[in-house]
Amino acid sequence: MTSWIEVAHLDDIPRQGARVVKTAAGEIAVFRTVDDEVFALRDKCPHKGGPLSQGIVHGKKVACPLHDWKINLDSGLAVAPDVGCAARYPVRVVDGRVSLSLTSV
């Protein structure tokens, strides 16, 4: 059973942007794409730990603000040829309310 924690309303997250959520499991970045898809990743770039929540969101990717690695929001994997992975967290939107699960997948 996934336990969901409500963290925000969809409107609290800017489109093509992100918010940081401070959780018991550390900081998690919640992203919202241009088509209102929502994804959650650990807020640390697999390269040098940059805060992914501060990056530019484009398509289903975010660019790390430190060295411009591109991370796929749906898998957490770095875009090739870079290699690395940011942990993913389950996230869902019900009636505009965004909920997270703190167990990474």
Next chain:
Amino acid sequence: MSRMKLVLVGNGMAGMRTLEELLKAAPDMYDITVFGDEPHPNYNRIMLSPVLAGEQTVEQIVLNSRDWYAEHGITLHTGKRIVKIDRKNRFVEADDGTRESYDRLLLATGSKSFILPVPGADLPGVVGFRDIADVDAMIAAAGQYKHAVVIGGGLLGLEAANGLKQRGMDVSVVHIAPWLLERQMDEPASRLLQKSLEEKGLKFLLQKQTAELVRGESGRVCALKFKDGETIAADLVVMAVGIRPNTQLAESAGLQCSARPGGLLVNDTMQTFDPRIYAVGECVNHRGIAYGLVAPLWEQARVCANHLAEHGVARYQGSMTSTKLKVTGIDLFSAGNFVGGEGHEEIVFQDAGRGSYKKLVLKDNKLAGAVLYGDTLDGAWYFELMRDATDVSDFRDKLLFGRHHIGDSGAGGGMGDEMSRVMALPDSAEICGCNGVCKGDIIKSIRENKLFTLDEVRAHTKASGSCGSCTGLVETILAATAGGDYSTAPSKKPLCNCTEHTHDEIRAAIVDQGFKSTPEVMQGLGWKTPDGCTKCRPALNYYLLCANPTEYVDDAQSRYINERAHGNIQKDGSFSVVPRMWGGLTNPKELRAIADVAEKFNVPEVKVTGGQRIDLFGIKKEDLPAVWQDLSDAGFVSGHAYGKAMRTVKTCVGSQWCRFGTQDSTGLGVKMEQLTWGSWMPHKFKLAVSGCPRNCAEATIKDFGVVCVDSGYELHVGGNGGIKVRITDLLAKVETEEQVLEFCAAFTQLYREEAHYLERTAPWVERVGLAHIKAKVVEDATNRATLAERFAISQKPAQVDPWKERTAGALKREFMPLTA
């Protein structure tokens, strides 16, 4: 649903590159079958010369192993030549009777050596130089026989001759023209080349025409007879007089081909006259040109794959090419029109003793062609100048001496060295200082990942991807490792991979078509991605803002974090804060306020910046608004130390105190900072005012620098103190402070309106030429006033302190974390 069937005829570099691109774009769209008439999997044909010379092995030049085909579910038929295309029933048939049906067919049949139509051309011992079989035949002959004759003194012929010499043969090169490489070089450069090849032991017979190849007793060729009656011994004859597109199969299937220069005709989407049949590579003729170099083929492959994947947005519009000779120890580069002609001017440098020759051909103050022999490291730069049609009039006097002579003294300390010196560096030598990439890493990555272009090497290794000053070195390593014509590129450089349009085209479209937002631009200009990338979004946001300063609503999500959060992000995710100090002047009250903030927020480090301001480090993002509140209460506004924006005006103390000062440099600096602060720019923009020619404020390495003199003010532009140090150019000399401010506003606005996003004033001035800037800012007083007025209009909405806006609550959520 059953998948479509794609058949590739021609298992060579162009066809296979197309498949690799296609698999990236649409991995599951087709069942793919590949036919190749050679018994090998796809290999790097450019590297046949090093194989012949014994510098590499056949295994080392294989690009796609048989396992690769299997992994990708591709059926590979090697050693089978397709002899028939049945377009009506849509199948191909090989010489052994194998049939394969297709929904789409890709022809990449390449080219074949042109064999001179002379008696004896079909004798054993006569070969071309196109494939591994030819190389094997040459290596076998080298072990058995003594006399080799290469017919053709072009690139391929010289590489063959060099290889055979290395294999121990006695080699003569026969050439019909008066000098070698007449299509790539002019006579003086060619003579230098000939001399150094003769020193290696090669013999040359120029202006000689072959009449006949003579059959020996064994049935093998034994001699070569010229039209003038002379005869020379020849146990091996290599025909390297040129290549012809291999279009036999296409012609037999009734596809339209060109008679001269040959080639299967294709349109800009790489389609033949039969829309189900595509073609790429050396077999095609695009807009009258049949390319024989790898980089244009890569472009074609990319475009073709885009259409096979049914994305339908790419167009191939031809390529500009350059040449390099792959003979170890000989450096040669040529590109464009190096012969000159009416309306062309030539600049020539010749030093026969050092074996160095350079010739540049100019037309209308732009570089039209170049031949370099000996020192070729600037080849890539010249090629860039040609491709970008850069106005070279301002540095014409230094053009011949290379990039590092025009103030480009970056980390690429090896610039000016020959390829051999770069390649003699140990594998542990650091090439890219920014990203710590060594030569060995680059070579390993090029080999393992099959990289052919600079962009690919950058993506995989990061080498030359940051400051770019080692680009020349990386290109040299790439050329030596993967093949010679690396530097070729499409003739037009798009803003990013999301679009086909250039910066200038996009800027013009925004103004002409009145686009008002980023989505409008993307839709109107046919963007290939749904919402752009990190390159185009910030650029479009700036271009839109610059075009409509009073109406455009800024798109925060298209800004890099520093500009969105109005601070500089640091490696630990904290931010730094720089309050503005007008002209570098401050007072005890301001310093006390900064000290109070530093203590109150436990700021771990306080430092003076390069631009004479105070920087507070290590501030958490959520604390930024509170920090700004305190600074704001003390009268500070944002110093914009984080933006592609006007930064600071650095000043010296000037006539108020300094015994040498000629004018009030601090006072003028304050006025200039008040004029320009808050302005968003294509890139960061720094100013300085020095009170006398001793120039203590270092105004001559700034974007806009003022040097005060007794009679007035010298205005200097386009300087840079960063990666590539560039000294400013003198724009004008004026007499009053009011004039300084007007020129400053006009120059700034011209840069804002014309430069490409992320282009500093230094490269912009070099690209458009100082004459252009003078014409708009200095010589035309009306235009100067108009520019200054447009700057004033754009400054009105821009000069609102972003810190104060945010402490008042604007965009508050940007700074507030959520909790769970």
